Amino acid sequence: MGRACTYVILGGGVAAGYAALEFVRRRGDAAPGELCIISEEAVAPYERPALSKGYLLPEGGARLPAFYTCVGANDQLLTPDWYKEHGVELILGTKIISADVRRKTLLASSGETISYKTLIVATGAQALKLEEFGGSGSDAENVCYLRNIEDADKLVFRMRSCPGGNAIVIGGGYIGMECAAALVANKIKVTIVFPGKHCMGRLFTPKIAEFYENYYTSKGVTFIKGTAVSSLEISSGKVTTAILRDGRRLPADMVVVGIGARANTALFEGQLVMEKGGIKVNGQMQTSDASVYAVGDVATFPVTLFGCDARRFEHVDCARRTARHAVAAALDPSGPAGDIDYLPFFYSRVFALSWRFYGDNAGEAVHFGDLGFSASSTPKFGAFWVSAAGRIAGAFLEGGSPEEYEAIAHAVRSGAAVPDVAQLAREGLAFVFRD
Ligand code: FAD
Ligand code: NDP
DSSP states (O other), X not given: OEEEEEEEEEXXXXXXXXXXXXHHHHHOSOOTTTEEEEOSSSSOOBOGGGGGTGGGOSSSOOOTTTTBTTGXXXXXXOOHHHHHHTTOEEEOSOOEEEEETTTTEEEETTSOEEEEEEEEEOOOEEEOOXXXXXXXXXXXXXXXXXXXXXXXXXXXXXXXXXXXXXXXXXXXXXXXXXXXXXXXXTTOEEEEEESSSSSSTTTOOHHHHXXXXXXXHHTTOEEEXXXXXXXXXXXXXXXXXEEETTSOEEEOSEEEEOOOEEEOOGGGTTTSOEETTEEEOOTTSBOSSTTEEEOGGGEEEEEGGGTTEEEOOOSHXXXXXXXXXXXXXXXXXXXXXXXXXXXXXXXXXXXXXXXEEEEOOOSEEEEEEOOSOOTTSOOOEEEEEEOTTSBEEEEEEESOOHHHHHHHHHHHHHTOBOSOHHHHHHHGGGGGGOO
């Protein structure tokens, strides 16, 4: 059994949706056998960030079709009909189990072989499991991960099954913090447990983290830091107690696990060059095989702004932009696409809070604004990271306006010079509005 398609997008997540739209915009409707998306998921590409935000609301939660790509970038809503109308074949509910880059073929679990001329790998990442850290209990009925709609449905079901109950959140990163806020909105008591000194250890400074921890605490969330859940006690298929390394026992009606993610590179190990946990690509998002491009969470690419240092990002803006860039390059390899010039951008929204980060959190952190938590005031604060060369390398802002976010992004992109760090600290946000 086999079929052929000129351009194959492997994976049906955020990057796939943006790649399809870019293809149609540049090339017009696809001809039969010209473009397909192969996805293990049963639904068309959607904006994954909705799963830890609107989807988990207790009332009026976001549901498809409202968050198909590409609404997250205020662009067209690509419903399944859109793909039909534009000749893009959606091959859903189909897992690719092996890839042969030399022969340019993919093998689906159904036994079908799909051959391509150009492949765009957009397989994203998967949640790390407790078992990978020597733990157990992932299969228990009330243990939830969050990567896809199926996971989100399980989480919603579990939240509704234990109103007023206790949730243990394992991990204080993006998933842990966003899910904790959703659990609170669903009137569930939350305890977050993680090994580090503060939440969001990969991005936040201790001072920034302190603000968010105080805010969450004011909403009734308990933080247990510097330790880990050593085991989960299970009865009749459900976790009843989480046991910490120090022996403490925490009652649990449900558990949410967010302990990191791993890029889905396995199909291409030994066939494509890998770097920093992802598939290495050049500035055109092209892998070590000229017929294969990689985009989104799975791609490690040179960031011009960081002196072409190779980086991999697990954030939606990166998935959107790298996908568009790869399509531009693949459709016209000798064309004007050039190398991607990416400004890293991450964000989150929880409770009434909203922050954005641009660039690299490397160098000296200079805070500004009022980082003290007060229940009565609307927070506005942030930090600049100043490189050894005395330039703004990264910027974080909570509670900014569109103009302020644009201004900090510009300061990072232009590498604004900081002649005097003390003055930057005094000026704070005003620094990016000088001139
Ligand atoms: P994905 O969107 O993960 O898509 C990968 C696709 O490939 C999936 O459809 C998967 O099923 C498919 N696939 C994988 N392997 C195979 C295979 N072998 N065969 C067939 N199909 C396969 N980022 C932000 O910047 N802001 C946010 O607020 C934010 N919120 C998030 C909330 C949640 C709950 C999650 C999980 C992530 C969030 N992110 C956020 C991160 C962002 O969603 C990802 O960076 C983005 O989805 C990456 O896009 P992608 O297309 O590379 O991968
Ligand atoms: P993160 O890497 O953000 O956070 C992992 C957390 O798990 C950290 O707090 C870490 O603690 C903790 N941890 C690591 N190992 C253990 C362990 N053995 N036991 C307990 N805790 C542990 O990953 P997430 O799972 O939160 O997110 C998964 C993916 O989803 C990422 O790709 C992320 O980018 C993406 N995402 C992005 C969002 C956004 O951009 N707004 C929102 C939601 C998801 P410590 O730091 O102390 O080691």
